[in-house]
Amino acid sequence: MTKELIVAALQLPTLGINATRLEFYFKNAAKRGARVVLFGEYVLNHFFKEIKSIPLSMLKEQSSRHLNVLKDYAKTYDMIIIAPIIRIKGEKLYKSVAKISAKKISYYDQQILISYSHWNEEEFFANSKNPITAPMTFIVDGFKVMVLAGFELHFPEIWSYAREKNIDLVLIPTSSTFGSHDRWREIIKTQAFIYGCYVLRANRLGEYSDAKTKWRFYGDSMLVNPEGEVEMMLEDKESMLIEEIDKEALSEHRKSWRFAKSIKERV
Numbered sequence: 001m002t003k004e005l006i007v008a009a010l011q012l013p014t015l016g017i018n019a020t021r022l023e024f025y026f027k028n029a030a031k032r033g034a035r036v037v038l039f040g041e042y043v044l045n046h047f048f049k050e051i052k053s054i055p056l057s058m059l060k061e062q063s064s065r066h067l068n069v070l071k072d073y074a075k076t077y078d079m080i081i082i083a084p085i086i087r088i089k090g091e092k093l094y095k096s097v098a099k100i101s102a103k104k105i106s107y108y109d110q111q112i113l114i115s116y117s118h119w120n121e122e123e124f125f126a127n128s129k130n131p132i133t134a135p136m137t138f139i140v141d142g143f144k145v146m147v148l149a150g151f152e153l154h155f156p157e158i159w160s161y162a163r164e165k166n167i168d169l170v171l172i173p174t175s176s177t178f179g180s181h182d183r184w185r186e187i188i189k190t191q192a193f194i195y196g197c198y199v200l201r202a203n204r205l206g207e208y209s210d211a212k213t214k215w216r217f218y219g220d221s222m223l224v225n226p227e228g229e230v231e232m233m234l235e236d237k238e239s240m241l242i243e244e245i246d247k248e249a250l251s252e253h254r255k256s257w258r259f260a261k262s263i264k265e266r267v
Helices: 022-031 057-077 148-153 158-165 181-195 245-258 261-262
Strands: 005-009 038-039 080-089 092-100 104-110 136-140 143-147 169-174 198-203 204-208 214-218 222-224 229-232 239-246
Touching: 005 198, 022 057, 022 239, 038 169, 038 198, 057 092, 080 169, 092 136, 143 261, 148 169, 148 181, 158 181, 158 261, 169 181, 181 198, 181 222, 198 239, 214 222, 222 239, 229 239, 239 245, 245 261
Parallel strands: 005 038, 038 080, 143 169, 169 198
Antiparallel strands: 005 239, 080 092, 092 104, 136 143, 198 222, 204 214, 222 229
C-alpha cells in the first residue's frame, strides 16, 4: 500500500469530435506519476442545452469515440480516468460518469439532477428518481475513492457514504457558472473538513448563450485537503492540475477531530 497518490484534474472546454490535444496532457500526467485523472462535466459532450440540436447518431459517435480514446490512454499510461459522459439507450439520454481503466468501463448514473426553470437537466435526461444509493466507489493503490456528479455535492444524504465507507478522496466533476466561485469553494472546503477526505474538483470552461442568459463556465478546478485548505487551484484558462494526496494527512485529521468515531459510538 502506498502512502501517496498522484491525482490530476483536466480543466477544458468541450472537446468536440476530435481531441488530439489530450495526448499532451496525458503524457505530462504520466511523467508526474498520476494514477487518477478527472474531467469536468460537458467536456466529452456539449452542454445539454446545445445537445437539443445535435442528432442522436452524432452524439453517440462523439461519446463512443472519446471513450475509446480514453480507454487507450488508461491502458497506455496505467491510469484510471473519471469522465462525465452522456449515454444513449434507445431514444433516451442519461447523464452519467464513466470510470475508465485499462480493463473495462463502468458507469455511475447521476442520482440528483438540477431541476430549475432555467437549467432543467432532470427534465431533459432520463435518469431515474429512485431512493438515494451509494455513489461509485473504487480503490486505487490502497486509497478509497468516491465519485459524485456535480450537483450532488449539495446533499448530505450522498455525502454520508464518504464517512460510512471511510473514503480518502472524493472526485467531483462540475459545470459551475454564474459567478458561483466563492460558494463552491466554501462548500468543498467544508465537506472535505467534515468528512475528513481530500476533494478534487474539475470544472469545465467555455460559454453558452441563449436569448435570455449567458452561461460562463469559469474553471476554478481545485484540490482541497482534509483540513479544508486549498492545496492547488487553477484559474480560468485551459490547464491541468497535478497534486499529491497523502495517507498521513488523512490519518492525522481523523485522529485529531474524530468525527467518524463520534458517530460510530452512537449508531
